[in-house]
Amino acid sequence: MKNKNRFLGFLGLVLILSMILAACGGGEEAAPTEAPVAAAPTTAPVTAPAGEECGTGAPIIPGGDLEKAYAGEYTGTTVTMDGPFSSNDQVKFEDAVKDFETKTGINIDYIGGKGFEDNIGVKVDGGNPPDIADFPQPGLLDTQVRKGKVVDVSTFLPADYLAAQYKQGWLDMAKMEAPSGPITAGIWNRTNGKSLVWYNKKAFDAAGYTIPTTWDELMALTQQIADDGDTPWCIGIESGAATGWAMTDWIEEVMLRTTSPENYDKWTKGELKFDSPEVNNAIDNITKIWFDDAYVKGGRAAIATTNFGDAPKPMFEDPPKCWLHKQGNFITSFFPEGLTPEVDYDFFYLPGIDSQYGSPFLIAGDIYAMFNDRPEVRAVLEYFTRAESIKTWMEAGGAISPHNDQCLSWYGDPMEKKIAALIRDASTVRFDGSDLMPGAVGAGSFWKSMTAFVSGQIDQATALQEIDASWPK
Amino acid sequence: MAAKAQGFQKQKRTSSILLNLTLSIICFIWLLPVIGLLITSFRNSQDIFTSGWWKVFPHREYQNTRQIILDPSVDVNGPMTVEGVTASFDEFRNGVTAPTGEKLTWYGNKRTRTIDVAEQKWVGFSAALSLKNYISVLSGKSVTFTDASGREVVTRGPALGSAFLNSLAVTIPATIIPILIAAFAAYGFAWLNFPGRKLLFILVVAMLVVPLQIALVPILQDYTRLNLNGTFLAIWLAHTGFGLPLAVYLLFNYIALLPREILESAFLDGASNFTIFTSLILPLSIPALASFAIFQFLWVWNDFLVALIFLGDKNRVVTSALANLVGERGQDWHLLTAGAFITMILPLIVFLALQRYFVRGMMAGSVKG
């Protein structure tokens, strides 16, 4: 992850790749197409041609299992899949693979749901793993990889194929250390953007506020809302046993905006200490907002007791009790029912702080790993490396693709299309740091110490030193 | 003599009133959270987060009657005079009482230039309570979305009915089997002599403290080898294993204290151990069996983890059906509360059914007989 431009542009690369690989002539001026899209009131005419060029990607591996599967060789087999999503997402997932199931005769049996994170380790250790598991946190997968339980997908997915389907940054993040040496532990299927600030569009427009494009403007807006007699920010980090993760997202955002991506990478690997000037500086920026009772709904003491999912709700009360909420795109499902995107609510990009670091973007994603090496499982996994595997999910809303062969026109949700474009335009894209750190830090001390710090139990220095001390040696 | 009896009666009555009063107070405190849960389960998701559940009861509250829009000429940063009251923005924001008794409260931020005028009124008689939450829990949550072709996809989640059946299939044997096995064992430990009796008993009791989570991985390995995963047998055995130490411990304490004379006389009559156990010990231990049955039933009924790991997705039980109903919106508290009540019904019926076995004199009578 040395090259900060590796993540440059989704569509741009998509189209360039499709030009090279599919030898399609019409794709000139690929990257800039998005600009007129954003400006034009009707997006369809502009993106429609793109839809024809994209979506092809690298050809299915010749002689590979996916090809055999489409030839009907694996009809009647079943592939079990475990994961953390349920309810709406489960329905959309099943809808998305239905076409594949009909064509190949392979039955994909999704058995996941609540409690996945807690029981996947038990299932793997107990010798009863699913064929494929969807890990929302690479750190969780890493534990299984180190035990040597995960199939190296590079054994059947050639490097050049993967390089065509994903940008290098994704592939780098899938490299993990197994007892037998480094392996490609899985493939990416969904991503979500985090660097977003949500607001109540109706109230925001009525009050006449303007969208900030720099950090200073953001702070000025914060002050302005406070001067007008309201509390600007909705912040809540309570999440049961996972309390504190929302705070770690903020720190990651500000880290990317105040220090180099290289330092960020070092930090997630444990090479840059938490108790370093960089991290301290990032936290100072945050506490200017968080610890000012006039800036946060309910005051600092309420942050640790407010559930992350409840936090944005006061934005939509009449009158709004707070105005701004930074969270990933999944948060819209926690908004009160019956709100329309772009009418009732909208988001803006959390602006950069130090101009030399540009406009970085924080993301997270789901990595699919394989535990049982059977031909039909290989076929399914190869299928998941292709954007078409979540096409209907993207159309229905709820999924952003990390694949190179996706089309922006597939996004049914205008918000998600905008986010996909934002990720494309970002100067730096980095993965949620706490998800990359070892579980004891990324799902443990980082959350816990920051929670203790926010609730005033310990001071900043103690919190950071405790996290450093907890890093596995 | 009569007067004394009357006095005794009177004293008895006052003490009875006192007794019931004390119990009522304790029960009320105990019930308060449950009432909160019950009321919450009838409220809609929005209300739950904006006002306390006790607000559904009639109470006096300021209700907005009209709004005053301030003239643009008024400086909102200085003192303002509205309805005969002069106050600053912050004071208005917190609410100012006008001479008329009305309350003036600034609406929103300074930019709105709006003041709400409110009067105290009784509210809460027609609280917005509905059965909606229960309906969506029982019938399964429906998921609606529009796919690319504009086709509306409506999928209804599995209804709770089949999950209830699965839960029963898990719970009934997983309650009776450990009780049966434990009763035999308790009798063996209490009344039969065999080498290693004490040591084995210590072992059983010590296992009380073992967190069942440590057993999940080894048991799953065994089940995988035996191809038992996902079967009812697997989960009965697991619940039996995890419930047995407490069952043996509780039943031993009871059976060991049964009067020695009964057993001895039965032995003299030439009854075998098996006969004594089935025709004497079991009936005599009914209160203990009933009380353990209640708890084992509850634990199994409310268990989520063991069912998830050993039974899996195929035969989903109520707890995991509910967990998945709540789904990605982790904070669907209105559904959680309704679900909590629906799942409570059966344990309560079991409790009431077994409660009648706690009868005075069952033991005492037998001792004499």
Added chain:
Amino acid sequence: MENSMGDKSKGNGGVGTWLLTNLGRILISLVVPIGLFVILWQGFMFLRDSNAPQLVLVLVAIVWGVGGVAALFWVTNWLVEKMPKEWTRRIQPFVFVGPAIAIIAWFLFIPVIRTLILSFQNDISNAWVGFANYIFAFTDRVMLDAFRNNLLWLVFGTFFSVSLGLVIAVLADRSRYETVYKVLIFLPMAISFVGAGVIWKFIYAYQGLGVGIQEIGLLNGIVVAMGGTAQPWLTQAPWNNFLLIIIMVWLQTGFAMVIISSAVKGIPAELLEAARVDGASEFKIFFSIIIPSISGTLITVTTTIVIFSLKLFDVVYVMTGGNFGTNVIANEFYLQRFTYGNAGRASAIAIVLLIATLPVMIYNLRQFNERRAF
């Protein structure tokens, strides 16, 4: 038969004779268990592979499971009683305790041994680390906090659960509305932990300070109504521990009450009547008749709840996740095992938990000896 007669006439005693004499019996002894086994196996296969309607499957499952276990006991015992008297006497106890011992060994004892081994290994159990995990368990700040909190849970949680359970059981025993009271106290036990977590959040909830903020937590609602300032109850150490203990008392008193109640029912009515006629005060009756009569049950209940309070983690996990200085040992075990994926540390914590209950176990065994239960 001919043969056996002949043997017997020769007067050669010993096993051979006995065996032949009882050939028929042995045959039956073999046929019956095998028959039972076949029936149970068929039932199992039916349950595993059948596509019958769910209701049928469930009914078969219940009959098969419960009936199967009962039949197994009956047949084994029948077999043992067929044996010579001396053998019966020796083997029968194991027919009684054997199944329990076997299942407990399989489901708990062997996993404990395994845990003991894992506790000396690293996080993913592929290298030996000596006592490092135990050093962590006894020195880490989080663990030390957890020990302190567990002590609070153990002392206060157990004391209030048992004493309230006792008082309610004894009082309710005299009331006409006994069932009503008992159901109400029992009610919390029937609520799932998730449900219980939700409702206690609605009691301790804190919305913060500011204009127009309405408290939705009952406790803050009361505080504000009485003119006070709302407090973030769950973040204020060490008092938040007591607020969580209240939840455990609320949940566990029903358990204590039910068990104690069944013991109270066992006190002969004549004993109580006699004391009343003698003019003993209710307090005297309570302390000098009721308590001694049910002391065995009280010890049992106390032991059980002490162990509950050591093992307890759901309440903490749901309410605070162990934050704000409320961590307990079992919660840390759960986090280490499932969230941080550190099997070594988790195992060490589980073993420490096991050792922590040794005094309780020893006390219990002494009591059994004193009461001549053994």
